[in-house]
Amino acid sequence: MRTPPDRRAFLRTGGLAALALGAQGTPALGATGITGRDATGATGTTGRGSVSAPRPADWRALAGGLEGKLVRPGDAAYDGARKLxxxxxxxxRPSGVAYCANPSDVAECVGFARRLNLPLAVRSGGHSYAGWSTGTGLVLDVSRMSKVSHASGRATVGAGAKLIDVYDRLAASGVSIPAGTCATVGVSGLALGGGIGVVSRKYGLTCDVMESVQIVTADGRLLTCDANHNADLYWASRGGGGGNLGVAVSFGFRTHPTREVTVFFLHWPWSRAVRVLRAWQAWGPSAPDAMWSGMHLSRDGGTDVEVVGLYLGGRAGCERLLDRLADAAGSPSSSFVRQTSYRQAMLTMAGCGSLSVSQCHLGGSLPGQTRGGRLSRDTFKAKSHMAYRPLSEAGAKALVAQVARPGEHTVLLDALGGAVSRVRPEATAFPHRTALYSVQYxxxxxxxxxxxxxxxxxxxxxxxxxxxxxxxxxxxxxWRAAYYGGNAxxxxxxxxxxxxxxxxxxxxGI
Incomplete structure (x- = not known):
């Protein structure tokens, strides 16, 4: 069996070994960031007159006012710092990249952009599909604000933390949060846009366990937002997406205890694609909450039909549920089912099953990177739908036909339902509570x-x-209605x- 692609970045770590479960413009609500589903950074102008070019003295003053580091064109780190x-x-080519060390640095950068009418972009993981976590003005990078701690069932997570580090650091306390699979996505963008993940059917979206968020607003204030303080910003931060109201710097998340789980990868021949698709869409969103699954229809190095997933329980219980899928879809041509630790499962879902946490990063010495990082960047284009009803036979055939066209591409379907569907569409800014699954091209x-x-x-x-x-x-x-529905x-x-x-x-932007 080949290694499943990283579900957003198609990060390839090679062969069955990667499945070894042995002995992830303008200031955004948060910076960028299932899957290591990513986020929206932001770019744009301040909207108060023409953009002016800061003088060298202005840049020197900004650098002097930061505890973090400002990288400018000509600096040795610039070429790496500017890339998404x-x-x-x-x-x-940004005019500057500021690696903010704390909320005061963020406020300094916001004030700098406001005073000089300078385009500002916010970045955490740098995964913005539209490239809106960079721009020609100042890039505000929150990667240095990446501390993760846990106490009394609550995690405090810096906005710049990468998903694989969130999983790893919380694992030391035997807890986790529902989040995505792309290792290098920043937690902030993921959470602010909703946060579809591999245990969402059991524990909800990432935004559903967000109990508070600290945001630097346009006037430079640091606000704590929760159900009782700045409740409007708190509501908007749970699914409203980045790039609209401020810069998130820290989150408080409700955690869940972890246990051993079971991961699986099932494959069928391409000739069975329509049958498997129709069987999966009936099975996946209606399975018990402990079962999450995704379906991949791929033409990337050959055609492939795959169902991948994670079960919050032992192998025997998982296999009983998989038998129900096989009854409708037909027996898979290959299967891999393995019980393992929660932490190792997250590495596997990120395509890092044979790597260490340190290796499951982009390589480099900049914040958010590691010197031993083995992951690579990827040039891609993506679009999405949210499926509110099952595909008919004709719809399933149409989707399979699109995947069969020449190229290197995949359609990824992620099951929803369960806990996601038990929250009212207006209770948070994320509106797609009754969708059966997400669709990513x-x-x-x-x-x-x-x-x-x-x-x-x-x-x-x-x-x-x-x-x-x-x-x-x-x-x-x-896009307003498509992203936000009745919450727009x-x-x-x-x-x-x-x-x-x-x-x-x-x-x-809103």
Missing amino acids: FNPAFDAV YAHRSGAAGWARTAHAAMRPHFGDHAYVNYIDPELGG ARLAQIKAARDPGRLFRLPQ
């Missing part, structure tokens, strides 16, 4: 954009116009009250 996860945005290398556009358009009659803000799509028409109007009201001057702006 997706090399498609390598041509963008992910393509890389030559022809990626053309395939993604065609596949998305072909499936629109079947899926409708719902989309996931964490898979931000700069080409999407009607309330988000706009909060924006008008909290940022009337529209300091925080991005192309798809």
Whole structure:
């Protein structure tokens, strides 16, 4: 069996060994960040007149006012500091990259951009699908604010923490939070956009366990937002996406205890794709809450039909549930089912099953990287739908036909339902509570954009116009309704009250 791709980045760590379970413009609500599903950074102008070029003395003053580090063009670290996860945005050259060490640094950068009408972008993991975690002005990087601690069932997590580090550090306390699989995604963008993850059917979205968030607002204030303080910002921060109301610097999350779990990877021949798809969409979203699964229809190095998942329990219970899928889909041509620790399962789901936590990073010496990091960047294009009803036979055939077209691409379907569906759509800013599963069209290398556009358009009659803000799509028409549904109007009201001057702006901003 081949190693499953990292579910957003297609990070390849090689062969069955990776499955060895042996002995992841403008200041965003948070910076970027299932899966290691990522987030929206932000770029734009302050909206108060023309953009002015800061003088050298201005940059020197900013650098002197930071506990962190400001990297400018010509500095040795600049070429690495300016790059995002997706090399498609390598041509963008910021005027400066500020690695903020604390909320005071963030406030300093916000004030700098406000005074000088300078475009500002916020970055944590640098995974923004639209490249909105970089820009030509100042990039505010929160990667240094990555501390993770746990006490009395609650985790405090810095906005710059990468998902694999969140899992690893909480594992020491025998707890975790529901989050995605892409190892290098920043927790902030994931949580602010909702946070679909591998245990969401049991414990909810990442935003559902967010008990508080600290945000630096447009006027430079640091606000604690929870159910009793700044409740409007707290509501908007749970699914409203980044780039609209401020810069998140820290989160408080409710944790759940961990135990051994079971991971699985099942494959069928391409000729069975339609049957497996229809069987999975009936089984996955309605399975017991302890069972999460995703389906991959792939034409990347050959066609493949895969169901991947994680069961919060032992192997025997998992296999009983998988037998129900096989009864409808037919027996898989290959299968891998293994009980393991929760921590090791998260490494495996990130495509890092044979790597250490340190190796499960991008390589380098900048914040968020490790010198022994083995993961690589990927040039990709992606779009999304949220499936509110099952695909018909004709719809399933249409999706399989799109995947079969020439190119290197995958459609990833992630089961929802369970705890996700038991929250009212208006209770948080994330509106897609009744969706059965998310759909991601992910393509890389030559022809990626053309395939993604065609596949998305072909499936629109079947899926409708719902989309996931964490898979931000700069080409999407009607994006307000697609991302936010009935919550769009309330988000706009909060924006008008909290940022009337529209300091925080991005192309798809509230």
